[in-house]
Amino acid sequence: MYKKLIPPVALALGLLAITAAVALSWSVVDPTTGAGPDFMVSLPLNDQADPSVAYNPDDDQYLVVWRDDRGNDADIYGQILSSGGIPQGNNFVIAGATNEQSDPHVAYNSTDHNYMVVWRDKRDGANYDAYGQVISYTGVLSGSNFAINTDGGDQKPSDLIYDPNANHYLTVWVDAGDDRVEGQLLSPAGGLIGSNAFTVTNAGGDRPRAAYNSNRHSYVVVYEQGDDIYGQAVAGDGSLSGSAFPVCNDSAEQATLDLEFNSTTHEYLVVWRDKRNGNWDLYGQRIDEDGNPQGIEIVICDDSANQYGPEVAYNSRVNQWLVAWVDHRNLSAGGVDIYGQRVKNDGSLATQGNFSIYDGPNDQSSVALAARPTTTGAEYLAVWEDRRSDDGLEVIGQRIGASRGTINWHDFNVSAPLENQICPYVAYNSTDQQFLVVWQDERGDGTDIYAQIVLTTGIPISDNIVVQDMGSHQLVQPAASYSPISNTYLVVWHDQDDGDIDERVINADGTLGSVHSVSISGTQPAVAYNSTANEYLIVFAGPATGDKDINGRRVAADGAFVGTVFTISVNAADQSLPQVDYNATDDEYLVVWSDERTDQGDIYGRRVGADETLLGSGDFLIASGADAQGAPSVAWNEDVNEYLVVWHDYRDSGVTGADIYGHRVAADGSLLEDEIALCTASEHQQYPRARYIPAYGRYFVVWQDNR
Template sequence: MRLSTLAMLAATALASANTGEFMVDPGVVYAPAEQNQLHAAMASNSANSLIAWADERSGSSSDIYGTRFVGQSASGTVLDAAGLVISAAANLQTLPAVSSDGTDYLVAWTDLRADSGDIYVCRVTSDGSVLDPEGIPVSTASGYQGEPAIAFDGTNYLVVWSDLRSVGADIYGARVTQDGSVLDPSGIALLTDSADQTAPAVCYDGSNVQLVWADTRNSPYGDIYGARVDSEGTLLDSAGFPISLAQDWQGSPAIALGIDEALVVWEDRRGGPTTDIYGSRITHDGEVLDSAGFAVATSTWYEFDPKIAFDGTQYLVVWTDAVAHGNVFGGRVATDGTVIDVPGFHISRGGEYAGSPAIAFDGMHRVVAWNDVRAGMADHSVSVARVDGDGNALDPMGIPVSNAAVSQKLPDAAFGATDFLVVWGESRAGTCDIYGVRVTPEGRVIDSTVVRISPSGGEQTVPAAAHGDANSLVVWEEGKYRERDVCGARVDHDGVVLDTAGILVSGSPWEQCAPEVSSDGTDFLVAWQDWRNSSYDIYCARVSQSGTVLDTAGVAVCTSSGDQVTPAVACNGTDYLVLWQDQDVGVRDIYGARVSRQGVVLDTGGLAVSTATGTQQQPAAASGDDGFFVVWSDWRNADRDIYGARVTGNGTVLDTVGLEICRAPGAQDCPTIEYDGTDFLVVWQDERNGERDLYGARVTREGTVLDTFAAVTQQGYQVNPVLARGSGGKMLLACSGWTGVVDDVPYNSPRIWATLSPHAGTSDRPPDRLRTASRFPTVVRDLLFLPESSDPKRPCWMLDATGRKVMELRPGANDVRSLVPGVYFVRRNSARDEGHTGKVVVAE
């Protein structure tokens, strides 16, 4: 991700320049990627193996990722620490297949970028270069195409798939050259029987491609059939030949070439209610050597999803075994069909669940991949293990391969006496902890090593930060679902954590979570949602600058019926305003209440900030002068928009209907707001472009929207924006944004990014509408002198290079020390209200 700051700078009422954006912590620790990684597939070129899978780390749908693995090294080496992005097209990509030409790889998958389901491929070189990141369409016919399989015939790849362009499922194929050309763009109709043909698998036998599939021509349960396909794509066995016609159901075949024959294995339910693994050998001429099939794995548990590879001497069959909630087992089979390992041996031991195996022979070991759920984790990841020729699993705990730089999420920021403090949640130590760094107003990250703010152990997430008189207070929720507490720690100006064991802000029975914090300039008020009364209420507590919790039992802000959730809090220097999303009558509205600096709730009945039709949620607030501006995400128009309302210091809601801030197409939510000394700056997540970007608006204290702008619209998503106001009008915007490869470092995960506005004075040329004036003002020693002859009744403004107003000027001396050096423009309005503009330079 790269943050685009120009539009944001244009929205500030201060001098600005686009000096770029920065990742607050470029340091990297790799761990299994978040969300699910599923459906592993693999092939080997003997130097390394390419493992591909469907990956949900982006959060919106699944993409195709992969990594290269060297199994010949002493302990196995993952070459691509954060994975290779093979396809990140729109919508969903899943069910990959992989083959190798002996040097490079071809990956195929089912692709829903056009919604219906198509077949795409991508070439990946042995050195990890993804040659076709947009994908090569192999079949975009009507209907659904899925379940691809690939074999290389020495010249071209043959890609086959299950195809629903006609009535029922058929098997189609297409040849793809090594340079990525699709030789059969309309597809080759290989099998179009009126019954269903599904789950194809292929291997090359030195002369032809051996194709096997599941077929329902004889019964709705399905049998296993096979056929040969020559190098021209011609089906040599027009109707196919039966491999298994056993009673009940057979499906999910896999095939591997041996010496003089191939071995086909499949799921088989001939023996009762559970599935077993059976196999049969077939010759290069299509002769079935084991017409009744032979049992590879049978037990009282389910065995399913078999895969197979040949190591030059014997086959290794692997499968998912339902014993102990799911594990990967394997068994060797000799070329004469003798099953060597009965009842099979355990390959995966590192997770609470393991299944969906894939296998390839790398010239030394049989490399087995699978997806598993590791202890203490909720998501599936991909792991591998090597198996030697004697059937020993060399890596029984598995080697994680679907990795990424650890994710950084849910940032917040506060400004101290001299610097910003940016905090976030990150799972670099196995559980989520709270980290932070200090950032100067010039955008320099002070802390070369991130500061761990929360104590070790436990799960800490959802941080919030505010600055008081001498220190900042960072708060977070800690613990597991329904057992979470609100904790915190102070951080001083030097980045030193003063409360290394943490401060327990609220540890009442049941759950306290989603904390927010604000400061009156000395002490702090922490608000949270609280389950102590068997539904969520809003509570708060004051914390002194010395770290003492002044309200140990918590102060009940709202305990109405229904749930009150997602609090927000702001302070005007006299009182705090606590906001929340209120579900009292089944719909979600925005309510609030003022809390005094002494911890007294001033509005015991609550303030109805917005009770419009539809849902209002995710409130945020900032104080300007003595009042407040509240913003939220609003469903009154059938999709989420951004609305706001002003609330006076005495608790009067001035905009009971709400002020429309943004009603663009798509969804807008998660707003943040800050006051820059003149206007309010609002930034939010925005889906008008399909992906989640950040947009913003500048709003006056009177509630007028001056402009809206695109703050961040880069590739990948940007979420959870936060704003913090620093000295001299500096504004920091931070967010969690998708990050690929930066400075040759792979991340492939969300990271915390920030940008500052304003920067140094801009060198951009002024807009074309600005015309040069004949009389220029002058700047001497931080004072701008406007000619005394100027009419004091005619407005005169200083503009930045984007044409935005910086400050109002009056005849005589004007103090410009608050402006950073750069080029500015002075605009006068004549009696006819025609703008006359002259250029001025503020030097260092």
């Protein structure tokens, strides 16, 4: 027998889209269930911005790095992602010194099988300096942060390129003190190659970018010179090859550039934003290894709105470039978006034309690209900073098919909170057609209760809400319900340190009411809303330690208590894991729980009147199969006035592990027909949650599955 009784993971986001299917606007929803793709709900606080990304072909993975403001100052964070966009481990801190660290750039070292990151750093409190860090392919820091250049004035690295032939790096920046573009070769461990940085141009220059030439084992650095774009060839040893050359010196302004080398045709594509038509458009120019123009300039995007911040990556598998940028064409309707354009090796544009990488709500900006030139499934990964929550910035990623520019899978969060976020519970707001998701969060000193308001499209519309933070206290087992009359939520949880049950009202806009203690000793809370009285019933197991009984307390929609704690079930053995739903037809509740009065666990229930009266002849047995039954859930069916109770069941644990069973229960507590084996797959299926969806006329049951 395998018995595992822990606080149940509450109704997770698998039902989120189903609950309000009529309000969904995802373009990729399941036509049967209405469920859209998964998305991250627990988000780091403050801003995550300025992303950069590098592809690791040895492990078929990416490292994304960014500036992160979740601490007191801006720091540098990173995240390893599989090629499918799945996080490998957690976000990790790359640089967290005092003052600001920002604008990171990352490159992969195919010889030593690791990464290097460089950034601008203000740890000395005066000027920006150039710093770096070596990171293993698993995301472990190798050594400590190292200084690259700490000369007077500001040094702000704007690119980092790896040379596999010499097994070293080139980083470039503008030295504000001397008003020139400089470069520095770095050893694989971050040591300086040469006693000083070398000068790329001493005639001003801004925003330098570099690309590696795999044919000559050299580089080209391009930069803004006044209102024009210039370039300079640089040998592998850091010496300059020839003189600076113009890439574009049209009489209008050109700015914000990037370039990438085509290893098949041995050409570069330089891209920039250009104001020759009055607004900012995107242009490009192919140049050979010496900087000579190849063909005419390329109009990448001349939409009537403005385009900014172009980035370019080359994918050798399809012998094409992808240019991505920040696009204002939908500014008045929905904000700033991320667009792309594939450019063929001859400089012609792919017939797909400009395409949207992401055009969701609010603003997206600061896009970065990496190419994945695999034999099958060649792709790009675009990452950008995103304000879709209309609050802080987050780092979002999107996979893009290399051959046709398809949007592969859906966009996903890269920046995430540290530590664990577990035990989610969701309540639906039928007035505003949005959800409140609550969970227990370990990002702080103890375990806290957090929440997030989410649209039915899966878009967060606020920053994460700190519902309660008691320092080192362990706040666990959150649950929530919604009052459509008051347009407010009630969140309940258990404080393990104080041993009590607490509750708090959250308004629809995310503002918080006061915290109230429901019981001085209790655990495992659940809550249901009474639409007749506009109040809630909170049920819980208590006391917090020792054998537990099932108790309840009524709470008004504003969080005030209605009466005192009352007992629902008392027995010498343990009663635990209660759940409750409200029957609006009969103005009563059905409370169900796991009960050990006769063996290791059965499922019992009790009808409770809205006035706290215990109805019927007493507790009634719902399930008592061989071995243990536990972790029940209950859903009321308003169409036929009956309930569905579901639980995990160990009667066949020696054969299939824990299974999911259910039983229909009449409004008077009598059992209807036979038990239902909902899932008897191999391994364990546990902690089910049930909801009745009137729009579909059916129940939906979800569970944790280990098959």
